[in-house]
Amino acid sequence: MAIGFQFIISLFSLFSVTIAFAPILPRFPSSAVSAELKHRSHCTQNGLYRTKFFTQILDHFNFNPQSTQTFQQRYLINDTFWGGAKKNAPIFVYTGNEGNIEWFTQNTGFMFENAPPFQALLVFIEHRYYGKSIPYGGNKAVAYANTSTLGYLSSTQALADYATLIIDLKKNLSAHDSPIVVFGGSYGGMLAAWFRMKYPHIAIGALASSAPILHFMDLVSPDIFISIITQDFKSESENCYKVLKGSWKLIEETAKKPGGMELLRKTFRICKSDDFGTDSLASWLRTAWIYTAMTDYPTPSNFLNPLPPYPVKKMCEAIDSSVTKNNTLGKLYAAANVYYNYTGTTTCFNLDDDSDPHDLGGWQWQACTEMIMPVGGSNKNSIFPEYEWLYEDREAYCDSFYNVTPRPYWITTEFGGHAIDRVLKRFASNIIFFNGLRDPWSGGGVLKTISKSVVAIVAERGAHHVDLRYSSKEDPKWLKDIRKQEVKIIASWISQYYRDLKTNS
Numbered sequence: 001m002a003i004g005f006q007f008i009i010s011l012f013s014l015f016s017v018t019i020a021f022a023p024i025l026p027r028f029p030s031s032a033v034s035a036e037l038k039h040r041s042h043c044t045q046n047g048l049y050r051t052k053f054f055t056q057i058l059d060h061f062n063f064n065p066q067s068t069q070t071f072q073q074r075y076l077i078n079d080t081f082w083g084g085a086k087k088n089a090p091i092f093v094y095t096g097n098e099g100n101i102e103w104f105t106q107n108t109g110f111m112f113e114n115a116p117p118f119q120a121l122l123v124f125i126e127h128r129y130y131g132k133s134i135p136y137g138g139n140k141a142v143a144y145a146n147t148s149t150l151g152y153l154s155s156t157q158a159l160a161d162y163a164t165l166i167i168d169l170k171k172n173l174s175a176h177d178s179p180i181v182v183f184g185g186s187y188g189g190m191l192a193a194w195f196r197m198k199y200p201h202i203a204i205g206a207l208a209s210s211a212p213i214l215h216f217m218d219l220v221s222p223d224i225f226i227s228i229i230t231q232d233f234k235s236e237s238e239n240c241y242k243v244l245k246g247s248w249k250l251i252e253e254t255a256k257k258p259g260g261m262e263l264l265r266k267t268f269r270i271c272k273s274d275d276f277g278t279d280s281l282a283s284w285l286r287t288a289w290i291y292t293a294m295t296d297y298p299t300p301s302n303f304l305n306p307l308p309p310y311p312v313k314k315m316c317e318a319i320d321s322s323v324t325k326n327n328t329l330g331k332l333y334a335a336a337n338v339y340y341n342y343t344g345t346t347t348c349f350n351l352d353d354d355s356d357p358h359d360l361g362g363w364q365w366q367a368c369t370e371m372i373m374p375v376g377g378s379n380k381n382s383i384f385p386e387y388e389w390l391y392e393d394r395e396a397y398c399d400s401f402y403n404v405t406p407r408p409y410w411i412t413t414e415f416g417g418h419a420i421d422r423v424l425k426r427f428a429s430n431i432i433f434f435n436g437l438r439d440p441w442s443g444g445g446v447l448k449t450i451s452k453s454v455v456a457i458v459a460e461r462g463a464h465h466v467d468l469r470y471s472s473k474e475d476p477k478w479l480k481d482i483r484k485q486e487v488k489i490i491a492s493w494i495s496q497y498y499r500d501l502k503t504n505s
């Protein structure tokens, strides 16, 4: 069975690996979208924010008159708690990631919960080429057509968008002296950190949550991502680890037996209509293990799929359960059921569902150009079959898919990464790097505090940007403490800024 880990892993989605079950989008109460709240077509209200569009420049780095095209960039705004321009009240900006901005906004309760105490204006900016921020007149088919239209999809262009939009917004609000703090999780966290480094005249600080800015070639082992996932399961129980590790061979052997494919289909309750094979089954299981490790949150969640608290533990409990004593395939089914059927409403599993509800598809282009993040290598101790991650495979894939050659060292050329401590110690300030060590992306995160104001906050039990999520009464103490610490640091940046403003220093 060709289990070779496929090439492109978005921070959230695994491309060319089946996303087997459309995650249920958290939705707002429909009453909140009532007609009375709808303003003009360029300004709609949904209960948490108003939606606006800004005419953005397509190419910030070219003065060729032919490249002065524009596009409509979406941003979401909430001014309910804002102290106003007269008070120079702060503006919190979320630097959008590789997907629909509404999805990230809904999952960034930290900003909403801190808007009242900070009297902050909240702004969430969508990344170009995602959601509704599509160049070429909003025509996705054209924008994604080929290298010449996709060429404007890059992190540097996105950061320049954010800078341009923020400056224009401040002008419109006459909020010239309001301090900007940028926030982001995952790729959005990388952008937040880079934004503070590249545009310190615009943002006074950045909270970069689960931002793997070091997950690039020659900086991390391509095995680290899978090693962390392996450790997550192993730390629950040795048996859980062994069952997962042995599962690929078991599936392969079962498939070879007479009636084996039918047995697999029945055991895993694969839909009858589904054209399934051992490869799609393996990738379906792999997706479940990876995402569950990434979103191993301490409270019930619904980021990618609805999940119970500490879902890795739940999966291992399902595997270790005596109910399926001699039935290893049954154990694997029970574990997958935690990820794909926590709501209990799925009648059968559809392995070839490749829907993309959060609109993450553009990442594939980014992963074929500048985001060469070595992920998916798997060594002999891993719960996945051994697999060597090779840059050449990515290159060949991108050549065949887009006819494009990646620039694997561009990100570290543009933003740095080597000897990060030494560099950031001298020139950077006011950045928080949060990482949860259960999160496989933490392998490429900044895990050590670099200076008094470039601070790493590390949560041993934390998962992917858990700090940015809405708080709940059931949150463990470590999580509450981390959020308090972050708030305290941000407050110190803002008061320092006001002191400087007052004394003109």
Ligand SMILES: *[C@@H]1O[C@H](CO)[C@@H](O)[C@H](O)[C@H]1NC(C)=O
Pocket: 045, 046, 047, 048, 049, 050, 077, 078, 079, 080, 112, 113
């Ligand atoms: C801002 O968010 C709060 C919830 O935190 C909500 O009650 C309020 O209606 C929102 N305001 C706008 C203008 O959308």
Ligand SMILES: *[C@@H]1O[C@H](CO)[C@@H](O)[C@H](O)[C@H]1NC(C)=O
Pocket: 141, 142, 145, 146, 147, 148, 149
């Ligand atoms: C790329 O796609 C656009 C939009 O469909 C088209 O106008 C253009 O000719 C294409 N360019 C190349 C090089 O194929």
Ligand SMILES: *[C@@H]1O[C@H](CO)[C@@H](O)[C@H](O)[C@H]1NC(C)=O
Pocket: 052, 053, 054, 055, 165, 168, 169, 172
């Ligand atoms: C600022 O105001 C102008 C004029 O109304 C508008 O075109 C522009 O989109 C506004 N900028 C932002 C960021 O909303």
Ligand SMILES: *[C@@H]1O[C@H](CO)[C@@H](O)[C@H](O)[C@H]1NC(C)=O
Pocket: 325, 326
């Ligand atoms: C488990 O399988 C072994 C070997 O096939 C068998 O001897 C044993 O009776 C089985 N135990 C149960 C509880 O089914």
Ligand SMILES: *[C@@H]1O[C@H](CO)[C@@H](O)[C@H](O)[C@H]1NC(C)=O
Pocket: 269, 337, 341, 343, 344, 345, 346, 347, 348, 349
């Ligand atoms: C999903 O869970 C429900 C409730 O536990 C169960 O009845 C159903 O069979 C499960 N679906 C699948 C496909 O296993």
